Amino acid sequence: MRSVSRLNKFVGSGLLAAMVFAFFGCGNFNxxxxxFASGSDLAKWITSLYIQITIWDSIVLAIVLIVLALAIFVFSTREGDPTEPHEHESDLMLELAWTIAPALILMFITIPTVRTIMRTQPSKWPANAITVQVHAHQWWWEFDYPGLHIATGDEVHIPINRVIHFELYSDDIIHSFWIPALGGKRDVIPGQVNQITLIPSVTGEFYGQCAEFCGLSHANMRFRMVVDTADGFKQWVAAQQAPPVEPQEAAAKNGEKIFKNAPCAICHTVRGISGFSKQYDYGFRGPDLTHFGSRGTLAGSIFDNNPKNLAMWIQDPEKVKPGARMPTLGLRGTDLHDLVAYLESLK
Amino acid sequence: MSDHALNPAHAGHDVSHEDHPGPGLYLLIAAILTVLTAAEITVFYVPGLQPVLVPILLVLAIVKFAFVGMFYMHLYYDSKVFTTLFVFPLLLALLIVFGLLLLFSHLQGVLSFVVP
Amino acid sequence: MAAQPKPLAFEHPSYLHDPGGIWSWITTVDHKRVAVLYGITALFMMAVGGMEAMLIRAQLMVPGNHLLSAAAYNEMFTMHGTTMIFLVLMPLELGFFANFFIPLQIGARDVAFPRLNALSYWVFLGGTIFLHLGLLRSIYGLPDAGWFGYANLTERMYTPGINVDCWDIGLLILGVSTLLSGLNFFVTIVNLRAPGMTFMRMPMFIWAMLVTTILILLAFPALTVGLIFLFADRFLDTHFYRVSAGATPILWQHLFWIFGHPEVYIMALPAFGMISEVIPPFSRKPLFGYPMMAYSLVLIAFLSYGVWGHHMFATGMGPIADATFSITSMLIAIPTGVKIFSWLATVWGGRLRFTTSMLFAVGFLVEFTIGGLSGIMHASPPVDLQQTDSYIIVAHFHYVLFGGVLMGILAAFYYWWPKITGRFLSEKLGKAQFWITAWAFNATFFPMHFVGVLGMPRRIYTYAPHMGWDFWNYFESVNAFILGFAFLLFFINIIWSAMDGEIASSDPWDARTLEWSIPSPPPAFNFAAVPMVTSRDAFWVRKYGTVGTHGVAPAIAGGAAAAPIGAHAEVEEHIHMPAPSLYPLIFALGVFLMGVGCLVWTRLIIMGGAVTVMSVIGMVFEYPSFGKFDPAMIAESTLGLDHRKVGMWAFLGSECVFFASLISTYMVYKDRNLGGFDAMILNIPLTSVSTFVLLTSSLTMVLALAAVQRDDRKWSVFWLASTVLFGCIFLGGQAFEFTDFVMQGLKIQTNLFGQTFYTLVGFHGIHVLIGVCWLIVLTIAVARGKIGKDRSLAVEIGGLYWHFVDIVWVIIFTLIYLMRTVKHA
Incomplete structure (x- = not known):
């Protein structure tokens, strides 16, 4: 039964995907x-160009296929036919035509392309733009809001209809920052600060992922981008700026102790409790956990954030995320339970 | 000696170096190269010439390059095929050098050596 | 003119027949046998690369699959890419088909440098083994940083294992092999064409190969330089791609793609050539628009050097660079379109014969067009930002490289196999293979456009369910296995045909080019009498009297009865074929040992180097006409030039790109130096003296040549020895300079200035060292009377190399020393 419904889903999503492809992103499925996205001004410009080129490509492909079909099925003979083919070796007009016609089509593609390049790579942005510093690590994403004193991992919030300016930093190797719904990707290159500037125009939760191969867990380097309403963003900022929640339950209180005493605190910041310390800088650090409980996902956004997944992750990070830098601490039983309870309480 | 070599009669059988010049010309070229190199070094040391250092040095280097290529490597006398075989890659090499310099000079603007 | 040749029994055994057994294959220098060796190796690697693809698809069949670990998956996609490009497509096109058919199509007896050809093969085999050497250490020992090996993931810090070492050194070795084949084929095509075969009479495959070899000569040096930097970073702890020292990993991407985009055409152009050979005979028409076809090849090749940035639109090169690279990339579509339409026009109005070969050619037209058109999308930087590194790119280049190039190769297999083996491949199995491939290829790769549009990134070993990707991945995997089955049919077909295939006549397809005028399989010497070429489609004209088919009586069409032209001709008395040689294998062994030495035991590098040098010297003197002026050869050569000299110049052209890559790296990095030593350390007085010394050595070199040419042994030795002496003085100066710097504290690891200076000037020094060794050998040979006037070419060629080293120094002296205070970037 299960497999049948799964198969239905396969077929269903497949057909839908085909329709999406055919109708250039008008589909509405998961x-x-x-x-073919329209979540921001950037995405809309790209999509518009994407559609134009797809149409030109389709026209040319259709012409080539029609000519080929005509050549094979209509304007040729088969083996055994007594007539000898004509020794037609060249035709200046024809050859000029198929040199000039593609050149014209290319002009129709190149001009909007260059215009879109200039539009999508502004060298200036308004002073009230919200700057988000994106730090790529093997294999998770860190988001800092320099003006707002917020740091978060795996999940980034931005308000709708504001200019958002992403600055891309890498501490280790080349990654690529990609949120398809809001526009294209940019490589995140160590020693170089790349930018993406966009204005989101739709609220919702969008998926992002590292797009440049970055080693063992490249596939497990995902993130979520939440576009809030202006009010929603304000509330989120206020909540994130607040100090971490005091643990209430006994389990969570015990968990806080474990967190402080176990190596967790070396790499993970919980404001007021622990801080990533330069002294123990091994070249990598873990996400800021001050408001960990408020996030939807964990471990490079590969799992939903719930106690069961968190316990599984802490127990053996390497097993669920190959190459993960977080060590196995050998926590089990109540210790593990309490630590999970504490972390989940950090709303 | 130079008379002897400037007269190609003895090299009659080989089309590929039948027209090669003799030691006289080689010595002349060597003298020119020496003078040019001396000029290069002089330019380097004269403080007043610093503003025009780059163009002068580039021109001198190109002239030396051309002299060695044309006379010592016989491009001037040999088949033009060889010149083509050499000059085309040379132009491509120049394209690569200039392309990379331009691309990296843009990069210079977006670099940050301070890892945040 | 169109006289019907009489069928005749062949008196001469084919190239396959040799009583020498396996030894005759190991020492062979016959281009046909070398080609067969290439073919066998490449087909074996095709099976391996195919298995890797199957494993990739099996892993991606369902979301969250655990069939392969992340590490194993990364190795599989790395090796699938590396294998298919360097060990399958290129060796099949260059090593197998080009090697076999360039001499046959241009009416030559062999390639220009037969032993170099064998040497290329053995070095290639060594590189192939080397890439897989990590398996000896661990089952997870294969390269795992992608075929593109982006820095700085490839730094020892991020990939500590042997994996990337094997990849780096393996590609360096393969680069040597490819460069030498490129050089060899280039000279062959330029200088060994049969009398009357002008450029505009060459078969289109030869045109394609000519352009391809130029691309190889001028593209591979950039890769070599990039790999050398990587080697230095991994083994000598330099910082070419390390941000901590002020370098940028982007440098690798530039060097890699300066090579990488021409590389795409190195793979694509031979397939274009093959299609141009296959379509005319099966359409019974000459190739349409021949001049435009040839010019468009040249134009594509030329443009391909100006488009490398389109692989890097996401790296933030800035709007101007993006727009420039975008426009140049789009321009390539114009000559490519000309080719597609010309092929269509060739089919149009033809009398079509749908053999398997023709089916694959038609398949090529469809699939390559799709791949080319999706390429236009990626050439638009904004659109590329949504596409690059997603599955739509995977779809694109599989349409180009599989649907295009591999279908072209398969068409060539079915077309040329009878000439190679004298037997047909089964048409029945072949057609089954074609139709299964046509379905399964499109069903595997077309949906990748969909998952690409749906945002699936490349190179991920696992993905979450419910992303809209599940169905299509499942569908692709199932069809990939079907595609694998189609290739199983192909391998069965090959083995069956080799053992029990239907015997083919010399001209089974009623074809148009010279290779069909000789027996199948051809005798070792190819042509009993060197053919005279009076027009394009030389063999067709001989058979039917005109270029086209117009006016030919149908009675003689069909051609199956036509016997090879050369078969009844008297075999020329003095056909002299190069003797077999073991040195190529020894050379390759030496190179391989040097590579292994880098990994395990440093002393092995020196031993390997010694073996390599000795084998080169051995090879030179093994050849009785070493350095000999050969009027007959020059008279027969197309350009009236000695091909050793043509080869040397082509090599020097290639060296230009090598030094350009090194020099631009120096200029780019010089100003990014993070402090410490810089160019002010350079000792101008000392280097000025060195410059004079090197210039003087060039003078003594030409004087030596002049002395050799007038057979004056005493002065020859004197001037050669002087040159050696000056070279040694220069080297001594450089050794002093380097020691001085090291004593002051500037090591190659110290900073960006140190590493770029030492590599650039050091590589120039290595060239001087090679030149000095070369000159020492020449001096001894002259002194012992082995080189006189008649062998002056040996000195001339050594001299060319020496002068080149000198002019490179002219540039280095100016740019690095005298312009040390100038800011470049």
């Missing part, structure tokens, strides 16, 4: 990373 494909959170689809690239």
């Amino acid at each position: 494909a959170p990373m689809q690239t």
Whole structure:
């Protein structure tokens, strides 16, 4: 039964995907990373160009296929036919035509392309733009809001209809920052600060992922981008700026102790409790956990954030995320339970 | 000696170096190269010439390059095929050098060596 | 003119027949046998690369699959890419088909440098083994950083294992092999064409190969330089791609793609050539628009050097660079379109014969067009930002490289196999293979456009369910296995045909080019009498009297009865074929040992180097006409030039790109130095003296040549020895300079200035060292009377190399030393 419904889903999503492809992104089914996107001004410009080129490509492909079909099925003979083919070796007009016609089509593609390049790579942005510093690590995303004193991991919130300016930093190797729904990707290159500037125009939760191969867990380097309403963003900022919640339950209180005493605190910041320390800088650090409980996902956004997944992750990070830098601490039983309870309480 | 070599009669059988010049010309070229190199070094040391250092040095280097290529490597006398075989890659090499310099000079603006 | 040749029994055994057994294959220098060796290796690697693809698809069949670990998956996609490009497509096109058919199509007896050809093969085999050497250490020992090996993931810090070492050194070795084949084929095509075969009479495959070899010569040096930097970073702890020292990993991407985009055409152009050979005979028409076809090849090749940035639109090169690279990339569509339409026009109005070969050619037209058109999307930087590194790119290049190139190769297999083996491949199995491939290829790769549009990134070993990707991945995997089955049919077909295939006549397809005028399989010497070429489609004209088919009586069409032209001709008395040689294998062994030495035991590098040098010297003197002026050869050559000299110049052209890559790296990095030593350390007085010394050595070199040419042994030795002496003085100066710097504290690891200076000037020094060794050998040979006037070419060629080293120094002296205070970037 289960497999049948799964198969239905396969077929259903497949057909839908085909329709999406055919109708250039007008479909409305579950494909959170689809690239015919219109979640921001950037995405709309790209999509518009994407559609134009797809149409030109389709026209040319159709012409080639029609000519090929005509050549094979209509304007040729088969083996055994007594007539010898004509020795037609060249035709200046024809050859000029198929040199000039593609050149014209290319002009129709190149001009909007260059205009879109200039539009999508502004060298200036308004002073009230919200700057988000994106730090790529092997294999998770850190988001800092320099003006707002917020740091978060795996999940980034931005308000709708404001200019958002992403600055891309890498501490280790080359990654690529990609949120299809809001526009294209940019590589995150160590020693170089790349930018993406966009104005989100739709609220919702969008999926992002590292797009440049970055080693063992490249596939497990995802993130979520939440576009809030202006009020929603204000509330989120206030909540994130607040100090961490005091643990109430006994289990969570015990968990706080474990967190402080176990190596967790070396790499993970919980404001007021622990801080990533330069002294123990091994070249990598873990996400800021001050408001960990408020996030939807964990471990590079590969799991939903719930106690069961968190316990599984802490127990053996390497097993569920190959190459993960977080060590196995050998916590089990009540210790593990209490630590999970504490972390989940950090709303 | 130079008379002897400037007269190609003895090299009659080989089309590929039948027209090669003799030691006289080689010595002349060597003298020119020496003078040019001396000029290069002089330019380097004269403080007043610093503003025009780059163009002068580039021109001198190109002239030396051309002299060695044309006379010592016989491009001037040999088949033009060889010149083509060499000059085309040379132009491509120049394209690569200039392309990379331009691309990286843009990069210079977006670099941050301070890892945040 | 169109006289019907009489069928005749062949008196001469084919190239396959040799009583020498396996030894005759190991020492062979016959281009046909070398080609067969290439073919066998490449087909074996095709099976391996195919298995890797199957494993990739099996892993991606369902979301969250655990069939392969992340590490194993990364190795599989790395090796699938590396294998298919360097060990399958290129060796099949260059090593197998080009090697076999360039001499046959241009009416030559062999390639220009037969032993170099064998040497290329053995070095290639060594590189192939080397890439997989990590398996000896661990089952997870294969390269795992992608075929593109982006820095700085490839730094020892991020990939500590042997994996990337094997990849780096393996590709360096393969680069040597490819460069030498490129050089060899280039000279062959330029200088060994049969009398009358002008450029505009060459078969289109030869045109394609000519352009391809130029691309190889001028593209591979950039990769070599990039790999050398990587090697230095991994083994000598330099910082070419390390941000901590002020370098940028982007440098690798530039060097890699300066090579990488021409590389795409190195793979694509031979397939274009093959299609141009296959379509005319099966359409019974000459190739349409021949001049435009040839010019468009040249134009594509030329443009391909100006488009490398389109692989890097996401790296933030800035709007101007993006727009420039975008426009140049789009321009390539114009000559490519000309080719597609010309092929269509060739089919149009033809009398079509749908053999398997023709079916694959038609398949090529469809699939390559799709791949080319999706390429236009990626050439638009904004659109590319949504596409790059997603599955739509995977779809695109599989349409180009599989649907295009591999279908072209398969068409060539079915077309040329009878010439190679004298037997047909089964048409029945072949057609089954074609139709299964046509379905399964499109069903595997077309949906990748969908998952790409749906945002699936490349190179991920696992993905979450419910992303809209599940169905299509499942569908792709199932069809990939079907595609694998189609290739199983192909392998069965090959083995069956080799053992029990239907015997083919010399001209089974009623074809148009010279290779069909000789027996199948051809005798070792190819042509009993060197053919005279009076027009394009030389063999067709001989058979039917005109270029086209117009006016030919149908009675003689069909051609199956036509016997090879050369078969009844008297075999020329003095056909002299190069003797077999073991040195190519020894050379390759030496190179391989040097590579292994880098990994395990440093002393092995020196031993390997010694073996390599000795084998080169051995090879030179093994050849009785070493350095000999050969009027007959020059008279027969197309350009009236000695091909050793043509080869040397082509090599020097290639070296230009090598040094350009090194020099631009120096200029780019010089100003990014993070403090410490910089160019002010350079000792101008000392280097000025060195410059004079090197210039003087060039003078003594030409004087030596002049002395050799007038057979004056005493002065020859004197001037050669002087040159050696000056070279040694220069090297001594450089050794002093380097020691001085090291004593002051500037090591190659110290900073960006140190590493770029030492590599650039050091590589120039290595060239001087090679030149000095070369000159020492020449001096001894002259002194012992082995080189006189008649062998002056040996000195001339050594001299060319020496002068080149000199002019590179002219540039280095100016740019690095005298312009040390100038800011470049």
